[in-house]
Amino acid sequence: MLWHAIAPVRRYTKASHDVVRHPRLCSDAKILLLYVQGLPDDQTHLALSEHGRKLGIKGRAFQRAKEQLVLNGFVHERKAPAERGLWVTHQLSSNVPLSDADALVVWREAGVGEESSPSVHFPTVGEPGPRTVGHQLPVDEELGKNSSHPPTEEPGVEPVVELMPPQEAEAERVLLSLRHSHRQLHLGVAEARSLVGQAAEWLRRGVSGGELRRVLSSGLPSDGVRSAVGFLGHRLVQKMPEAPAPEPALAPVPAPVPVSVSVPERGAPAVAEGGEVEALPPVLPVSAATRYVVPLVTCQGPGSEHVFRPLGEETECPDCQQAAAWARWAERRAADLGIDLAEDAAAAVEAGRDPDGWRSRLAAAAAAASEGSAGL
Structure with missing residues (x-):
C-alpha cells in the first residue's frame, strides 16, 4: 500500500493514534x-447531540x-x-x-456545578415599599367581615346535563382512547364530538367498540397524520360497513278465541229423578285452558x-301386563323342556306373584329334566 500525505498548514486538528486506532470505538x-x-470557543456551549446532528449522526x-465514548x-x-x-x-469531552x-x-x-451565594442573586420579590394604612372602608363593608359573596343563582334552576345515548357515548370513548394507540390520533373533546355521529353509525350496524378502534x-x-380530525372523518366515511338487511316481518299471531262455558249458578236448584228438586253443590268456574285428565279405568x-x-x-294395568308376559314366557319355556304345567293362565299369573309359585316349580322341573337326561 502506498502512502502519500500533505501536512496542512492551517485549520487542522491533532489526533492521537490512540483515538484513531481505538478498537472499541466505531x-x-x-x-x-x-x-x-x-471546535472554536464560541461553539463549545452546544450539546454533543447538536454537533452530531450537524455531522448527520442522529438517532440510534x-x-x-x-455510549462508546x-x-x-x-x-x-x-x-x-x-x-x-x-x-x-454539563458535558466534558477529552482526547484522552x-x-x-x-x-x-x-x-x-x-467552576462548574458550584452553587452561588444567595446574596449574589437579585431578589425577585422586589424592594420593600411604604405601608399603606388608614384608608376608609367602603360603605357596604364592615371591619372583620368577609365581603366576598358568591354570585346568587336563580331558585329552581338546575344545571343542564347533556345525556348521550349509549351508542354515542361508547363512540366518544373510542375516539378519545385513540390517543393511547397512536399519538398522532390525539383528539380533543370538541373534535371527538364532531365525529360521534359517524362513529355511532358504525355501532348501529353491528360493529363492536374494539373493532372500531x-x-x-x-x-x-x-x-x-397531519390532521387527526380529517383523517378519522375520511376513514369513518370511506370504510363504513353495509347496513344490515331488514329482518322479515313475522305473521301476526291470531288472538285466542274466548270459549264460553255455561255453568249453572252457585246454589241453583236442579230437578232430580222423580221430579224432586234438589240443590246442586257449589260448582267452581271452568277455564278454557284447564288441563284434560284421563279418567280411571x-x-x-x-x-x-x-x-x-x-x-x-x-x-x-302395567303390573298385570308384565305378569301375563311372564306367564307366556313360562309356557313357551315349559314346552321347550317338555314339561306339562297343569295350570290355567289365570292361575299361572296368580302363582307368578307368589315367590313359591310357577317360577320355583319351573326351575325344579328343569333341574329334574336335566338329571334324567344325565342318567340316560
Missing part, C-alpha cells in the same frame, strides 16, 4: 470526538457513538442545579480517557278389582 464515535476537539447511531472515558456528564430551581447537564476522579478535578477547576388506528400513512286382569289411568286404549 467510526461515528471517532469522527464525533475529532470534530468536537476542533448517535446513541451508540455516545462514555464507557471508554472520553465523554463525562454531570447534572448541577441552576437558577430558578432548574437543573442543567479520563476516570471519574480526573473528570471531577476538571469540573472543579472550571382497530379499524381507525391501523394502517396509518407512512409519512404521518277398571283393570280387566285377574286378581282383586283395581283401577288404573291408561295412556292409550289398553285394558290391563
